[in-house]
Amino acid sequence: METSTPRGSSWPAVPDTERRVLLELLVHGALPRVRIAERLGMSRTSLSRITRTLLDAQLIAEGSSVPLGGRGRPAESLHLRHDAAHFAGIKLTAETMYLVLTDLRAQPVAEVERALHSRAVPDVVALIADSITEAAARGTGRARSTGSSGSSGVVDVVGVGIAVAGDIRPSAEGLLLRHSNFLGWDAVPLGQLVSAATGLPATVVNDVHALAGAHHWFGSDASHRSLVVFGVGAGIGSGVVIDGVLHPGAHGRAGRVGHTRIGGKGRRCENGHLDCVHSFVTIPATEHNAGVAPGEHALALARARRGEERALRAFQAAARALGAVVADAVNAFDPEAVAIMGEGVDMLDVAPEHAHAAMSEFLEQGDPDDVPVQRPPFTFGLYARGAAVAAMRELLSS
Ligand SMILES: [Zn+2]
Structure with a gap:
């Protein structure tokens, strides 16, 4: 039995300005000193003092020189010691x-x-x-x-x-x-x-x-100042990044989307609706609407891909519901990009045109093609x- 424990390990106390430098390097990778100073609006002298502290604490290291703009002198880069x-x-x-x-x-x-x-x-x-x-x-x-x-x-x-x-x-x-x-x-x-x-x-x-939050920092273009990320699986929810910051909301409920009524008839949601986004978009809703047993999402998907009508309609309705809820988020936040992740996004392969048409239908104004919709690779981990x-x-x- 291992007797050592992680107890007692601690993150060194780092003042605010040092933390800002760490954050830049965490999100953007290795950066030349001059670029860090520019991004944080600090003088080279201040930056030198700060980086000395961080180098001494072994949180960062000096990286290889990167030529700037092809003509200037090589600038010294810094990077986070990821380990x-x-x-x-x-x-x-x-x-x-x-x-x-x-x-x-x-x-x-x-x-x-x-x-x-x-x-x-x-x-x-x-x-x-x-x-x-x-x-x-x-x-x-x-x-x-x-x-x-x-x-x-x-x-x-x-x-x-x-x-x-x-x-x-x-x-x-x-x-x-x-x-x-x-x-x-x-x-x-x-x-x-x-x-x-x-x-x-x-x-x-x-x-x-x-x-x-993870997609914003590590999965997406970290320069995005605004982003809405949907998680679709057993339920549907979203996370909203505004001005470069993830907003959990005043009561921890930001991004609770999905009870917009969109017509049709699907699975009864926990609020008693038969025609909200939840009635169609989640895995349990798609299973129900496709007429398979709970847990048989893969079977429903196979039937839809073969063109069996009831299963196909269930996935088309799921795609329409997803398009509607993405449109709602775009109407509310006008983000630079939308990312759709989760275990239950197959409707976008089965019926992409239904998602696109729903975006046109539900966007307050604008062209659905103006909204970059990302589908990053997803694993449960x-x-x-x-x-x-x-x-x-x-x-x-x-
Ligand atoms: Zn509902």
Whole structure:
């Protein structure tokens, strides 16, 4: 049994200006000193002082010289030491705890997956704490090859993020997880409980917001100042980036889209609608509307691809619902781009023209072709990586 624990590892106290430099390097990769000074509006002298602190703390390193504009002198670049710190990201579902340890590029160095034998809060918190210890020990070999093994013999974990479907609401006691229907939890101070159990800073984040934050920093063009990311699967939600910042909303509910009534008749949603976006767009709705049993999404998809009418209509209706909800988001935020991710986006392959037509129908004005819609590669592990990114964000941009 591994006796070392991640307890006691910590992110060095870094003043605000230093943190801004770290954030630039995290999001944009290696940058010449002159470019960093420009971007942050600071003098070369100030930047030199700041980078000295960060070099001494071994958070950044001097990179290879990059010629600027092809004619100037080579400029000295700086880059983040991606292995200087590791973060634990966790995605909780009704059945499973999935944990990933990542480096500062959000690249996984270890993973742990455990069934939830109990949904009692203390049991889940204990499972998370044990799994962090296990992953930190397991990540050592992998991290050692890149020279980042901590002196304690385990990977240094400096922060924890937990992604859950539910509202994450600020309160006097910190963030509270509200209305987590999958887990049957309400008003749980999950971050504080995990922090107490692990001795690490811990934060909790809505799972679709986690996906959006990770896509903004690491999956998309990080220069985007505004972005709406949809997560489509068992449910539908979205995360909104405005002015370069992920907005969780005043009550943790930003991006709760999907009850717009769009006509037709589909599966009854939890609000009792038969004709809202939820009635058509989610995996359970598509299964129901295609006439297959719950869990037989793949069968419904195969039937739709063969052109069987009922299944095909279900996917066409899902595509129309998705087009409608994307149009709503564009009407509300006018983002530079929209990204659609999740386990349930096959309707865009089966019936892309229905999504496009719905955007034309529901956009307040403008041409659907003006809105860049991205479909980034998706794996379920991205939720946990997104949670790790939320932990990074907590340390770097708060
Ligand atoms: Zn509804």
